[in-house]
Amino acid sequence: MSVSTARPPGLTDQEARHSLAEHGPNAIAEAPPPRPFSRVLAQLRDPMILLLLGASVLTASLRDFADLTVILVVVVLNTAVGVVQELRAERALAALRRLAAPQARVLRSGRVLMIPAAEVVPGDVVIVEAGDIVPADLAVTEAFQLQADEAALTGESVPVEKQIADELSAGTVITRGRGRADAVRTGPDSALGRIASLLSGQRPRPTPLQRRLAALSRVLSLVAVALSAIVAVSGLIRGLPLPDMLVTAVSLTVAAVPESLPAVVTLALAIGAHRMARRSAVVRQLPAVETLGAVTVVAADKTGTLTEGVMLAERLWTESGEYVACGNGYAPDGDITPTDGPAGTQAELDRLLRDVVLCNDADLQPPDAEQPGWRPLGDPTEAALITLARRAGVSPDGLRAAYPRTAEAPFDSQRKRMTTLHRMPGGDQVLVICKGAPEVLLDEHVTPYGAVARARETASLLARDGYRVLAVADRTLPADGHTGQAEVGLRLAGLIAITDPVRGNAAEVVASFTQAGVELLLITGDAAGTARAVADRIGLDSTEVITGADIDAGRDPAPGPGARIFARIRPEQKLDIVRAWQDRGHVVAMTGDGVNDGPALRRADIGVAMGRDGTEVARQAADLILTDDDLATVVAAIEEGRRIYSNVRTFLRYALSGGLAEVLVMLFGPFFGLALPLLPAQILWINMLTHGLPGVALGAEPADPLAMRRGPRPTTEHVLGAGLWQRIVWTGGLIATVTLVASLLARHAGAHWQTTTYLVLGLSQLGVAAALRRPRAPGTGRLRFLDLAVAGAVVAHLLPLVVSPLRDLLGLAQVTTGQFAAAVLFGIVPGAVVALLRLRHRKS
Incomplete structure (x- = not known):
């Protein structure tokens, strides 16, 4: 058993503020964030962007300034969106790190405060107990069975006993006991800080989903390059110029691969995590x-x-009587009354209450401006015992002063009991008190006599009713006697039944x-x-x-x-x-x-x-x-996890089906007499509008109301599994078919069929995005981010028809009202089909 020194009052709040300003936060310096130029350069290293930059050089050499302008606009906008998404994700993750930051208990101005570990300063008095991570390098001033696991720093697998004047290193774990210590080194000056400085600059690893999607993107890129090469070769066979076909192939490759996929996934995960934080x-x-x-x-x-985690000591049993305690939570208001059975003696009740107060490390914190109710300081079960004593009019402070503790053996899961030794008034005897599981105390440590058998039966009945039962026993020893066998030959003081309301x-x-x-x-x-x-x-x-x-x-x-x-x-x-x-x-x-x-x-x-x-x-x-x-929060977290994964799959369906449709139109159009269905600038413009805000908005869609009525997804399921790749194929095929039919009819009617191809292909993809939105919850009619994103993309898609410089830049022509109406009708078809099939699937 360790002896404590005098307890210091700790720093004042003003001293702590000055020390924090002088020494800085108790945190490891993080690697500085990338500079703006580095962020832009990282975006430009994307393979799809590099392809576009190569195409821009080619178009510039051919003096094709229209395509050059569109390519550069797409590069600038994609880079800007990528940087913005990266910054948003980093801000969300930084907020999460702040929420998950370790805490520390310190003594300031005589008050015990729970503060972020980053605010611990040299000179702080830090309170530690089993389960805490040491927040800074500390010098021990008080120790009770204190033990620390230093494997993280020294590699030593055996926990180390800590006595007064020993040091506790930052980052080590308190595995047993409790104590107080003065903070001597913080932040980068601590033992953990010196090691961490050697590891600074490490970037977070991508998640498993991000790695799987990156592998998928590589496969899609190879497929897209192959198909685009086929389109280019078929154009050359038909006698189209080589430079034009090269630019077309590059544009088609960029359009077919959802290059925004990694950004969408990163942002969806980060925003989803932030949404979870708001839900506790x-x-x-x-x-x-x-x-x-x-x-x-x-x-x-x-x-x-x-x-609820609010422990209530409701039932008491002594050798000659039983009692019921009344009250709410940890508030000391209430009383203790005998049951309908025989009333016990007041001396037995006083003895039981004395023991549970002395063999106890908890206390109660009264209401204040921040917390309106009484709160436990320490273990809630022990705080319930203090509450019980207060309801009987017992003063814990008075008892502890009259029976000062001289030694203790803290509770642990192996022993299933706690034992304390106290000097009795007069000083010639020591009081030994032990409390713990009835099956341990009654079978192994209590002197057997008639009441013990009744106690076993009572404990069994109380446990069957859902109570947690503690047995309490004590004995006295001479002050100069041997305390090595203090837990042997105890006499039962009583039982206390504690409940934690569901x-x-x-x-x-x-x-x-x-x-x-x-x-x-x-x-x-x-x-x-x-x-x-x-x-x-x-x-x-x-x-x-x-x-x-x-x-x-x-x-x-x-x-x-x-x-x-x-x-x-x-x-x-x-x-x-x-x-x-x-x-x-x-x-x-x-x-x-x-x-x-x-x-x-x-x-x-x-x-x-x-x-x-x-x-x-x-x-x-x-x-x-x-x-x-609250376990209900886990239900909400699982729902959020399912929402994010479902949204990623929805984005994949939308983006890949659109890219497939563009490839199919360019591949099969020439077989129907449409020599070059789309110009490179038109391909890039459609891609920029469809894969931009609508794609990000799909990742932010709310949870499917049916998501928690389905079973969890198998861990072995491919991200395109469960029928997703089939839906991608038929959706892309549908968009391509509708676009080719509309273009052929426009050519037959003498209209500018390439403009029709541009209109129908873009509107079809945006219609599918609208069809893939989550159903509205009953009674809600508010516009969502996806609604606004699709509407904005539609306006931008139609803008070249009324802005002549943009129309000339994209190589489009003016259309009549009838031609425009026909294109809109065709563009609605794919989205309507997808919406009807999804509605039928949900009703089935």
């Missing part, structure tokens, strides 16, 4: 946005996720997961009866309960869909559960809040940490942080 789900790793849509199993902690939306959350085809597993360290009772309240069907003892005995943690409740699970056993379900081919999301949950959170496909009550280790190990600790 902070994404720490961008690939998690993509993976969320494929989750098939959610392994959820009971406490604080399916339940969240009001828990049953709805369970139903939402079931509807979405996602298995929900309830995992708790509580007894099997408690787990079963909670499962019944929230409507979670399960044929059996698997316990930690079952897993230790070799039981398969994933026997099938019938076993969905796991009780008396140690944190390290979560890893076995995750691995077992993954071995069955599932994509697993795991929730956790403790330091021992870190490995399971890392192992899971999506690690979900509690942002309000979780440890810093859990938050840093996770991919997703729930700032409201």
Whole structure:
């Protein structure tokens, strides 16, 4: 047991501000963002842009200034859009990094504050406990069983005991105990900062989806180049000039490949992650946005996720009587009254309340301007015990002053108990208090006598009713006696039954997961009866309960869909559960809040940490942080993941079908007497309008109302799988067919058929974009980004018909009202067909 020094009051707020200004933030300097010129140069290195630049050189040498102007306009606009999208994505990700930044508890002006770790300054008094990540280099001034894992810095796999005057290095993890320490070095001066400076400048890796789409783009580019070469060769065979066909082939290649795809995906992921943050789900790793849509199993902690996380000590049992406590939350208002059974003695009740106050590290924080209600400081279960004592009129501060703590053995998941030693008034005796799981205390540490058997029965009945039961026992020892066997021969003081009320939306959350085809597993360290009772309240069907003892005995943690409740699970056993379900081919999301949950959170496909009550280790190990600790937020996050993936596929259908249509028109048009269906400038203009804002807008479409009624997508599914490539082919074929028919009729009527080709091809693609929009939710009629983007693109597409310089630049001709109306009617056909087929599919 460690002895503490006097507790310093910490810096004042003014001293902290001055120190922050002097030393700078406690953060590792990030690589400077690229300069504007570098951003532009990166956009110009895109293969499609390089092709256009090559075409511009060729057209300039031929003095084809019309095509040259259009090519340069397209290059400038594409580059500008790319830079803007990159900046928006970086801003969204920077906002996410700020939301997910580690926190630290410091003592300032005598108050305990939770602040961003970046605001820790030299001289701060930092409070650390098991599960925290050390925010700066610290000098220990107070230590109780303090232990740190320094493997991240030293490679030493065994945690290191820390005593007073030892140092804690930034970035290490507190694995046991608690303590206070003075910040001595921060930011780049800390041990972590010196190492991180060697790693600065690393750029984020692309997500798996981005890598798959990049590979797809390469394949599409090769196909587009091959088809464009065929178009160029066929033109040369017909006697068309070589330079003209080269420019046409380059323009067609650029149009056929959706070069905005990487930007659209990056922006969709970043914006989606930012939308999740607004819904209390902070994404720490961008690939998690993509993976969320494929989750098939959610392994959820009971406490604080399916339940409210507000612990209420409601029932008390002593050797001679039982009591019921009344009150709301952690507010000390309330009372304790005997049940209908025999009333216990006041001395027994006082003894039980004394013990739960002294063997306790928590406290209560009263309401203030920011938080209207009473809040726990420390473990919520221990705070519930303090609340219980206050409701009986017991002063925790007075008791702690009268019985000063001299040593302690903190609670951990292996021991399942906490023990403290206190000097009794008079100083000649030591009071030993132990609280923990009834099956541990009653079977191993309490002196057996008649009341113990009744306590076992009562604890079993309370657990069956859904309570978490704590047994409390104590004994006295001579002050000069040996304390090595302090936990032996304890005498039972009583039982306390604690409940965590089920969240009001828990049953709805369970139903939402079931509807979405996602298995929900309830995992708790509580007894099997408690787990079963909670499962019944929230409507979670399960044929059996698997316990930690079952897993230790070799039981398969994933026997099938019938076993969905796991009780008396140690944190390290979560890893076995995750691995077992993954071995069955599932994509697993795991929730956790403790330091021992870190490995399971890392192992899971999506690690979900509690942002309000979780440890810093859990938050840093996770991919997703729930700032409201509510499992309903995971439902919203899965819906967002499905929305993003669906929108990427929708964009692919739109962009690839449009590119295919342009290639088909250019390839088959000459066979029907349309020598050169489109000029290079017209191809590029159509491509710029259709792949610009409408493409980005498709990535920002709202979620499909039916998305959460379908099962998750298979992880092995290709991005063009599930019938998408077939829809691309027939949509592109439909657009090409309608365009060629309209052009042939225009030529037969003596109209300028090339202008008709331009009009119908562009309007058809924009009509398909409008048809692919998500259906409106009932009662909403507000215009969306896609509506405005398509409308703007239509106006820009028709603008050359009324602006003569632009018309001459694109090589178009004036059309009559009848010819224009006919082109519009043909242009509507593909979008109308797509819309009707989608409507029929949704109704079927």
